Amino acid sequence: MIPLSWYLIFAAALFSIGLFGVLSRKNAVAILMGVELMLNAVNVNLIAFWRYLSFETMAGQVFAVIVFAVAASEVAVGLALVISVYRRRQSIVADDINLLKY
Amino acid sequence: MLNDWLFVGLMLVMAPIFPIAALIIPRILAPKKPNPLKSQTYECGIETVGDTWIQFKAQYYNFALVFLVFDVEIVFLFPWAVAFNQLPLYGVIVGILFIEVLVIGLIYAWRKGILEWF
Amino acid sequence: MADPVTFIAQWLRDYLTNLGLASEWISVIMAALGVVVLASAVLLVDIFLVWVERKVVARFQDRLGPNRLGPFGLFQPIADVIKLLIKEDITPQGADKFVYNLAPILALATVIMLWAVIPISATVAGSTINVGALYIVAVGAIGTLSIIMAGWASHNKYALLGAFRMVAQMISYEVPMVIAILIPVILAKSMTLTDIVESQSVWYIVLAPIAAIVFLIGAQAELGRAPFDLSEAESEIVAGFHIEYTGMKFGLFYAGELLHAMTFGGLFATFFLGGWRGWGAETYPILGIGYFFIKAMFMYWVIMWIKYSFPRVRIDQMLNFCWKFLTPLILTVLSITAIMDKLLTGVPYWIYVLAMLLMNLVVLYFVYRTVGSYARKERQKVADPAKVRVNFPVKASTTPTQVS
């Protein structure tokens, strides 16, 4: 059978790749994709912990449900922001959207 | 429980084999004489004008947005439906409430004119 | 010898055990054999469906249809396949080659994958996963993706526009359709399709006729068939997302669409018509296969009937119908069904069935009234535009008098 640590290491790798995407990509949609990868890594962890450590209680699964809902909300609002910014500035390069910096 | 998924997993591996085979046979049998004119993209018989990446209406996005939110809600009602026998009446009503909250969203989108196509 | 399928499976299992294989590997081999047999059978039916579809549409349009090749033109689809196999494949300029080739494969493979969970008879069901109903929705979602891949990879405006329309339509109608699936799940208290079939001592079309109708409409839209064939509207965007596909690649899309229609017939039969259930199907499971295919083919014929009888709707009408009519309607029915099911626990089954049927009929009556008055208003607007203000909302101040 598969040891729990394999899942945890896999999730850590997925999380790091997502983080790299978030930090390095210019395109705002690509940044959202990175965030999705990170949320997925969290979900893998939650389900793995549920299965290995406490399958009698549903806490892990319920948390995963909430993560799904959060991911959906995040994408909906994030992409709406991207489209709105694109309409005004004709750009979705994250570095260009710096009005709030000053 | 994993035994149930064995069939699905094998299906996942083997189902594409049939269409892939159907695509490989013409590679052997069919003629292949491409020329630039033949491989032009189709546009009502005239030459292709402009870029393929035309701008799309934002409405497509709006519908996808409403769909996404509804989809998430409905999927999480399925375990509730399976557990129906173990639920008291108030559990059922709470589940209904869960979906009715979204109806507010639908009404809002409707009022706001998101669901119009123009 | 009541059940040849189980008999053959048992014989094979014994044979493999005698060869000295471990029991896990035997189940893997048996499952693999099952997949091969099921997929080949489904694809054989698919080739036959080309003939069925052409023959039926011909009769609807008062023609004869294919009648030259073999008896009743039965060999026509085989000739079609040979033609497609030796036809030149053209890859359009600027296409994304890998995605372009992947899309038709996915389109057909996803439809074959749907059959993994459909119970064909009492003893023949590929898999009994506990999330069967959602599995169908999930596989359909990958099918949606294959369309957007095809449209994007073709590097053609019409293809992309067709794909966008198709996807907008599919995701819109997925909402009422999934809720319509949720209602049989509530009635059966299980997502496993075998359980859903087994709990239908009374067909669910009696308990939930509105859900059945909504499922049928959703299936029609999901398939992109008339009246929802905006995605391939020949007069507007030529053929939609598969405009640049030739030869066998187009053939795969075509075969996928036909098989998808038939599969939706099978799903309708499973959810609402009792699947393989019928007289003597429990004792002689082989009869169940026959019942299942008769029901599936009947529903496939209904889908074709709708397709060849209705004109195409406009995109705004299509979306309005989904979001402003079907979704509120099915949400209402879902709520009432859920509460009634809970309140009616413990009553005799026939009262339960009657109450459900009655509730559906009452809802249908109100729907009929609402739609009728809406249609009257619309007709009035067209007939006498001066009376009604052009902009919405139309005030119901004038009593509807004359219908022209």
Add this chain to the structure above:
Amino acid sequence: MMSPLQVIFILVSAITLGAALMVVTTRNMVRAALWLVLALFGVAILFVLLEAGFFAVAQVIIYIGAIAILMIFAIMLTRRIAQDPGPQINSTWPLAAVIALAIFGLIVLFIQGWDKTMSTPPALPDGFAPLSDLGVALVSANQYLIPFEVASILLLAALIGAIIIAWDRK
């Protein structure tokens, strides 16, 4: 000697991580979205291996069927950058790589030092029905009713917010 399940796990996770790497490095945004779909599908298979079939199908329906489609729509709506020939990556990417690697190393270090990482999952008892248990847990007041309803409100807020943001008629 590895068990078949372990082989499947390694194959699937390798494909998933490879696809995830393509997501964060591909220039063509639509292709990146398709790689994302592959990565998400791999995670769905891992959910099946974890015997959480419901989450596998929910993953496919929600992530592939809705979120990926929404992303592709958004990419096509903002198409000018979808084919931007310039660099798609910040100039500070080495720093990002270092941070990501450092976090990965840190987590691996923690996992190595943790004594609870058992090698086999506990066997599920007969008649264990996680699906209906989840359904009960989601609507029971003494369990997770509040998070469940809050999730519903969250989605409603997201819908309304997204409509307001994306749909300002000038």
